[in-house]
Amino acid sequence: MVERCIQCGRCSANCPVAVDMENPPHKWVYRALQGEGGTLPEMESIWECLSCLCCEARCPRGVKPAQVAEEARRMAMQIKGTDDLLPEEVSNLVTKNMPQQLLVAAFRKGRSS
Numbered sequence: 277m278v279e280r281c282i283q284c285g286r287c288s289a290n291c292p293v294a295v296d297m298e299n300p301p302h303k304w305v306y307r308a309l310q311g312e313g314g315t316l317p318e319m320e321s322i323w324e325c326l327s328c329l330c331c332e333a334r335c336p337r338g339v340k341p342a343q344v345a346e347e348a349r350r351m352a353m354q355i356k357g358t359d360d361l362l363p364e365e366v367s368n369l370v371t372k373n374m375p376q377q378l379l380v381a382a383f384r385k386g387r388s389s
Contacts, residue, residue: 277343278309293375325342328342
């Protein structure tokens with residue numbers, strides 16, 4: 277799906293938190309296009325994604341940057357050695373700017389995935 281991206285930047289322009297991201301949504305897709313998807317789990321920006329899908333709604337080519345972020349987060353958790361976010365780990369991960377939706381999405385994945 278990322279191969280359809282034309283790097284127009286609409287995803288980042290419509291992302292409500294992109295202004296605070298070091299690497300906004302169009303850069304995630306660009307890295308995936310360049311074969312650098314393995315570097316995405318190291319990016320702080322993937323944890324700032326609200327998963328609100330504004331990026332996907334405005335994409336003229338149907339690219340899904342939020343899914344790229346979701347996969348990168350999954351990869352990061354696998355690298356950590358777990359697919360689960362345990363309740364006692366939450367306080368160590370929460371930052372001042374972290375969206376609540378991110379924590380809900382992380383718990384939702386849990387053991388049911």
